[in-house]
Amino acid sequence: MHHRGELTVPTRGRGTYDITSAVRDIVKKSGSRDGLATVWIHHTSASLIVCENADPAVRRDLDAFFARLVPDGDKLFSHDDEGPDDMPAHVRSVLTQTSIGIPIANGALVLGTWQGLYLWEHRTHAHERRITVTILGE
Amino acid sequence: MHHRGELTVPTRGRGTYDITSAVRDIVKKSGSRDGLATVWIHHTSASLIVCENADPAVRRDLDAFFARLVPDGDKLFSHDDEGPDDMPAHVRSVLTQTSIGIPIANGALVLGTWQGLYLWEHRTHAHERRITVTILGE
């Protein structure tokens, strides 16, 4: 079987947004029992990560780490058409994921207890982000 | 066709563990001739990488690089419930892979000569890690 689901996520600027439930809903709607859900984000300045889902400090620390690793306004960057967070957003996207393939078993995503799926907005301003979920299997 | 295989890897603490043969065995058992094997790790403090499989120094250097890039006990991190390697393990996982999709041709994984598939344990203590392999194709 093949099923395609779409998702639009309005962000309020830089930070992580939990999309686990929304992707679970797409899997449920597809009727798939066993297979693979491949999540794809249509952007190069926002990305996907699987991250610990219990303590919000984990995602705050993660953002602090990336802010230090890829500083906004770094003199190294010549591409800053859309501001000091423009090029860092592209670098952060390349360092994380544009696609993630998650197993489906017994009609549900196979996620570890502490695994959540997040959209990571890397721009400081709000954006509307598009995601496509491709489901293959039985 | 769809087939799902599971794998449990007992780690002895931080380091890379070759899972290529174990994933090859799952592909063989599935009877798939042509398709895709998507490997998924159920954790956020251990991850997957494809790495050079000939010289062990490559994986030692890789660990040295990540130890410098994401230092244990970094004052930047507030989340340290499980020790100085807790938050670094999450960051290292985000910088590497939770899922990898490898082609299957003629009943075997299509890997380059120097490619090995590794589980990377990011915690300093031993853990039991779970992996699911989803096989789709013919």
Add this chain to the structure above:
Amino acid sequence: MHHRGELTVPTRGRGTYDITSAVRDIVKKSGSRDGLATVWIHHTSASLIVCENADPAVRRDLDAFFARLVPDGDKLFSHDDEGPDDMPAHVRSVLTQTSIGIPIANGALVLGTWQGLYLWEHRTHAHERRITVTILGE
């Protein structure tokens, strides 16, 4: 359905090489209408990224960032059999992607307006790089 396409990319040394059209051609040839195209690179010193495709400065800045993050000839590295860019090429590959899964809808890759798919050569010398595209769906 299942289809496998292959691609050989001759590189002229370190830098990004646009493979979007070549992968589009493989999808077209496969006759797939809806599904998933999973791109796989057979190497551990060249990798795959999805990146902004309009301003070449983005990819120049990206390379500048990685050259600073993972410097050639770093004293930290013991593995340098093939030169000062040997181990950095492996680290850069681990920090980016070996496989990427892109949705197919209406017979075409579902890419955002600014998304391009690139092979990133991390070695300073020219190489011939192999890519396999696995197509699953309808």
